[in-house]
Amino acid sequence: MSKEFNRKVYLQDKPRQQAKDELIQKANLLPEIETVPTRNGLGRVTALPIFASLSMPHYHASAMDGIAVRADETYEAHEQRPLHLKKNQQFIYVDTGNPVPSEFNAVIMVEDLQEVDEETIEIIAPATPWQNIRPVGEDVVCGEMILPQGHTLRPVDLGALLAGGVLELPVVKKPKVAILPTGNELVQPGSPMKPGDIVEFNGTVFSSFVQEWGGDPLLYDIVVDNPEHIRKAIENAADEADMIIINAGSSAGSKDYTVHVISELGQVYTHGIATRPGKPVILGEVKGKPIIGVPGYPVSAYLALEWFLRPLVYHYQGIQEPKRETLHVRLGRRVVSNMGAEDFVRLNVGFVNGEYIANPLTRAAGVTMSMVRADGILVVPPESQGFEQGETVEIELYKPIEAIRKGVLFTGSHDLSIDIVSSLLKKKDVNRQVISSHVGSLAGIMAIRKGEAHVTGIHLLDPETDTYNLPYVEKYLAGEDVVVIPFLKREQGWIVPKGNPLGIKTLEDIVEKGGAYVNRQRGAGTRILFDSLLKKHSLTSEQIQGYEREMFSHLSVAAEVKEKENSVGLGVYSAASTMGLDFIPVADESYDLVMTKSFFDSEGGTLFLDVIQSDEFSRMVEQLGGYKVVRNQSSIF
Numbered sequence: 270m271s272k273e274f275n276r277k278v279y280l281q282d283k284p285r286q287q288a289k290d291e292l293i294q295k296a297n298l299l300p301e302i303e304t305v306p307t308r309n310g311l312g313r314v315t316a317l318p319i320f321a322s323l324s325m326p327h328y329h330a331s332a333m334d335g336i337a338v339r340a341d342e343t344y345e346a347h348e349q350r351p352l353h354l355k356k357n358q359q360f361i362y363v364d365t366g367n368p369v370p371s372e373f374n375a376v377i378m379v380e381d382l383q384e385v386d387e388e389t390i391e392i393i394a395p396a397t398p399w400q401n402i403r404p405v406g407e408d409v410v411c412g413e414m415i416l417p418q419g420h421t422l423r424p425v426d427l428g429a430l431l432a433g434g435v436l437e438l439p440v441v442k443k444p445k446v447a448i449l450p451t452g453n454e455l456v457q458p459g460s461p462m463k464p465g466d467i468v469e470f471n472g473t474v475f476s477s478f479v480q481e482w483g484g485d486p487l488l489y490d491i492v493v494d495n496p497e498h499i500r501k502a503i504e505n506a507a508d509e510a511d512m513i514i515i516n517a518g519s520s521a522g523s524k525d526y527t528v529h530v531i532s533e534l535g536q537v538y539t540h541g542i543a544t545r546p547g548k549p550v551i552l553g554e555v556k557g558k559p560i561i562g563v564p565g566y567p568v569s570a571y572l573a574l575e576w577f578l579r580p581l582v583y584h585y586q587g588i589q590e591p592k593r594e595t596l597h598v599r600l601g602r603r604v605v606s607n608m609g610a611e612d613f614v615r616l617n618v619g620f621v622n623g624e625y626i627a628n629p630l631t632r633a634a635g636v637t638m639s640m641v642r643a644d645g646i647l648v649v650p651p652e653s654q655g656f657e658q659g660e661t662v663e664i665e666l667y668k669p670i671e672a673i674r675k676g677v678l679f680t681g682s683h684d685l686s687i688d689i690v691s692s693l694l695k696k697k698d699v700n701r702q703v704i705s706s707h708v709g710s711l712a713g714i715m716a717i718r719k720g721e722a723h724v725t726g727i728h729l730l731d732p733e734t735d736t737y738n739l740p741y742v743e744k745y746l747a748g749e750d751v752v753v754i755p756f757l758k759r760e761q762g763w764i765v766p767k768g769n770p771l772g773i774k775t776l777e778d779i780v781e782k783g784g785a786y787v788n789r790q791r792g793a794g795t796r797i798l799f800d801s802l803l804k805k806h807s808l809t810s811e812q813i814q815g816y817e818r819e820m821f822s823h824l825s826v827a828a829e830v831k832e833k834e835n836s837v838g839l840g841v842y843s844a845a846s847t848m849g850l851d852f853i854p855v856a857d858e859s860y861d862l863v864m865t866k867s868f869f870d871s872e873g874g875t876l877f878l879d880v881i882q883s884d885e886f887s888r889m890v891e892q893l894g895g896y897k898v899v900r901n902q903s904s905i906f
């Protein structure tokens with residue numbers, strides 16, 4: 270029988286550092302030692318100092334191919350007075366690595382010898398004692414310490430150990446980390462999915478992090494939301510592992526039993542930390558093993574793991590946690606933050622006009638792709654309310670600086686073709702890819718104006734002239750050094766559910782048949798097109814059901830339409846077809862690129878142009894359907 274717990278749980282707002290210090294201090298980590306063959310030692314941490322049991326070399330070895338001689342018998346040799354030496358009496362032949370017998374003390378290289386006959390050689394310069402000989406222990410001396418304890422073994426270390434006669438060595442046992450995914454909604458990857466099911470992927474991410482940090486992950490089966498099951502799983506884990514991670518059920522929901530179970534079985538030190546995301550963390554102990562309850566949302570979970578598990582895993586191994594590179598960047602957009610809690614903001618970073626520009630990604634804790642895309646993370650301290658656009662801040666980097674320097678910062682209206690450009694660009698240079706933020710056409714133009722992007726993609730209809738894009742460039746980018754590149758003609762149309770259940774063909778149909786419209790954000794080209802269609806048909810936004818619900822890309826409009834029977838959106842054909850939806854063409858529009866002149870002239874710009882002018886690109890884009898690649902002359906402003 271499962272025991273019912275009181276639902277009311279109030280989370281603490283404990284400072285992260287304090288929570289971490291307490292956890293580490295209370296964690297009674299008792300690292301164990303194991304012996305491994307030196308050959309399998311890569312990445313392991315030495316548990317004790319390691320001493321050589323053999324010298325390297327363990328005999329005087331010739332360092333060159335040549336002859337071994339007694340130096341004092343060669344002093345007379347001179348260019349004008351060549352000296353003859355007798356084989357087996359005054360010299361012997363040796364190769365590199367051969368032992369030099371004790372009666373000899375120098376080696377002369379074969380290049381410096383003249384063979385007189387089978388038994389005699391001639392030299393024209395004296396040898397100095399010990400020249401070209403590697404004395405015993407030149408590399409490693411028997412009894413010498415090869416490595417201290419707490420050293421992470423690298424390939425070169427393994428060589429020195431083997432040379433020093435160390436065939437096996439004591440290392441710190443990898444800490445075993447039990448990982449318990451919990452939740453009735455979770456199913457194993459690959460299972461058939463019904464609504465409400467969620468693929469259990471956090472477990473794999475956690476296991477992989479644990480391996481990266483030097484631990485040994487034990488990923489458990491999914492545990493259902495039932496206190497009895499959770500209790501059993503935790504008790505089991507505490508017997509088997511050195512530390513325990515339990516995922517989800519950390520908050521205050523009706524099925525969030527974790528904190529109660531932990532306090533029953535052991536002790537809870539912390540429930541709730543002053544961070545966003547990541548607040549509902551549980552830190553405690555069961556049977557003397559540290560246990561960390563991390564929130565279910567993936568981004569919160571990964572961050573919490575890094576804050577609390579990573580230090581434990583490194584601490585157990587007796588080594589320093591590696592630090593990330595940091596970088597000063599200028600913010601392309603404002604970042605607001607609540608006082609009293611640390612905010613963690615994932616960012617894209619680009620190098621524009623000699624400056625690093627960072628744009629915040631979504632802050633939603635359920636968006637794993639924001640972690641995939643992020644170049645770095647900004648930590649906004651608890652006492653700060655955030656930063657203004659244009660402010661310089663220090664961030665931690667997730668990627669090498671080289672890749673960031675070479676990234677092409679695309680800010681503007683989303684189009685699937687930009688993903689194709691990115692992948693073709695990466696094919697040309699692995700360090701180059703397009704980092705795109707989807708902000709709409711007008712915001713894209715503004716980003717170019719402020720020097721916060723290399724390229725923008727725009728599709729802006731000017732209702733007065735009934736032309737696309739150029740009027741906007743002339744208006745908003747007057748006096749800026751930019752290049753306009755005619756890029757694509759694409760079909761915009763009504764995106765409707767498969768089979769077009771409402772039978773929508775025109776704008777009037779949406780009003781008359783009660784279609785629920787999925788709109789785009791202000792400043793988006795598609796929004797401007799829709800508003801101008803409304804005007805043309807003498808309709809008002811009040812007549813459009815759903816007008817206030819704004820999405821930020823064609824694909825999110827399509828995804829929304831897929832969800833609802835009576836919905837309709839405006840967007841490109843490729844978005845409809847990707848989602849398996851129907852499409853009714855409305856207008857052909859021009860989607861063009863605007864880039865800064867300095868990017869146009871740069872190596873990155875040249876590669877970018879090569880890509881978009883390639884046949885491969887045209888083929889891939891036209892395959893999406895609804896596109897025609899345009900090959901007109903660019904105009905330089």
Ligand SMILES: Nc1nc2c(c(=O)[nH]1)N[C@H]1C(S)=C(S)[C@@H](COP(=O)(O)OP(=O)(O)OC[C@H]3O[C@@H](n4cnc5c(N)ncnc54)[C@H](O)[C@@H]3O)O[C@H]1N2
Binds near residue numbers: 451468470548549
């Ligand atoms: N009334 C309140 N509700 C919530 C609060 C709060 O303070 N008061 N906090 C919110 C925050 S912030 C977070 S974070 C979540 C944390 O909730 P739980 O830790 O209880 O997690 P679940 O609700 O079970 O799961 C949330 C979500 O996470 C995904 N998930 C979970 N496990 C996995 C997994 N193994 N693999 C992949 N994805 C997983 C899944 O999408 C779940 O829906 O609570 C808020 N609510």
Ligand code: MOO
Binds near residue numbers: 547566569634
């Ligand atoms: O902690 Mo929740 O993690 O803010 O999303």
